[in-house]
Amino acid sequence: MSKKRYPRLFGILPFLGMLLLSGCNWTLLDPKGQVGIEQKNLILIATGLMLLVVIPVIIMTLAFAWKYRASNKAATYTPDWSHSTKIEAAVWIIPILIIIALGYVTYHSTHKLDPYRPLDSDVKPIQIDVVALDWKWLFIYPEQGIATVNKIVFPANTPVNFRVTSDAVMNSFFIPGLGGQIYAMAGMTTKLHLIANENGEFDGISANYSGAGFTGMKFKATATSQEDFDKWVAEVKQSPKKLDKAEYDALAKPSENNPVALYSEASPEQFQLIVDKYEGMNRGRSHEEAGSKDLATTKGVESSMQPAAGAEE
Incomplete structure (x- = not known):
């Protein structure tokens, strides 16, 4: 390629970049x-x-x-200049x-x-428990007694309280169109509070690399009217699948690009049972509980190591 072609190539690059970014x-x-x-x-x-x-x-x-x-001979040349109060004031104060x-x-x-802070609303929130698996998302509705895989539905303009954990490696639960992400960790419970201001379908993703099936670990989050949500719950309850122990054990096995699955029955205690599987990892406590209890334990140990008053040295 001749040197004359380089400027032409550099002139085309911005347009190529704009073309690629137009799909974002x-x-x-x-x-x-x-x-x-x-x-x-x-x-x-x-x-x-x-x-x-x-x-x-x-x-x-x-x-x-x-x-x-160098070519501007009219510029003032002051080689001994070293201080300006105006410049110092601007450089520091601004x-x-x-x-x-x-x-x-x-x-x-x-x-x-703060993702742990409940949203201010006059509407009663809906509870959804989230479990990150290899490589799919399990959603449990404890109040409705149902569960889904890679799909959640909730009423618009209604706060959604998510409890999040993992039954595999560390992951991250993220619905970019609604708010920030929260980590999912085995043996721990994290929380996230979101709300959709309008009806619509939103992409949900794993925001933390978790292995071979990471790219396919996606789900759909749909915000509907309360009436449509109630109809959807009734439809899920007609599903022949039930999230019993055998079904969950099969679901928890690593698999990629999983389709949507609906379960007509799911125990409200299923989420806590998953968390409590990991003994020695805070026993399913949340961040606040783990921090306060560990601090209390530390203080108790320190107190027990102090000599009693009046004891002989």
Whole structure:
């Protein structure tokens, strides 16, 4: 390839990039749930605040390079210059103010968007238990007594309380169109609270590499009206499959690209039974319970090691 063709090639590359990016989905910047909307706002605010520093620096770099180029004989040459109070004030005060603003926004949003924090709503939430398996997702509805694989349905404008665990390797439960992800770990219970602001179907994925079947570990999350949700539950209850021990043991075996499965019966205790399988791994406690109990145990051990008052040394 001749040297004359290189500029032409570089001119085509941006258009090729635009063509490839046109097939991308901006799900994170177009969420359909309140949690996702607030997370998007946080991303945009934080990015905007940081650009207040980045953009002026880039502009000044280009401007200074142009002004003090070798061919510009009119530029002032001051080799002994070493200090400017105005520049020092701008360099320090402006970034400090931006950091304070960014810190306030981040601190406030971090606590407001805590995945363990129940959502404020006058509507009674629905409970869904999530179990990450190799390589599929098991969803248990303890209140309805049903279960599904790689598909969940819930009413729109209704808070959904997820309890998440794993009966395999560590994983991550993520519905990008509704909100953030939460890790799924064997012997542990994590929580995530989401809500869909409108009816629709959303892609759910595993956000943590978990082995050979990782790419096929996907599911569909559907938000419907309350009436349609009740009809769907009634349809699931007509399924001939039941999630008994034998069925679960077969389901838990590693398999790839699993189809949707519906179970008309599932024990409300199934989730806790799965968590409690892992003895010695916090016995199914949540992060808060594990932390507080471990701290209490540590303090008890330390107290028992202290000599009693008046004891002989």
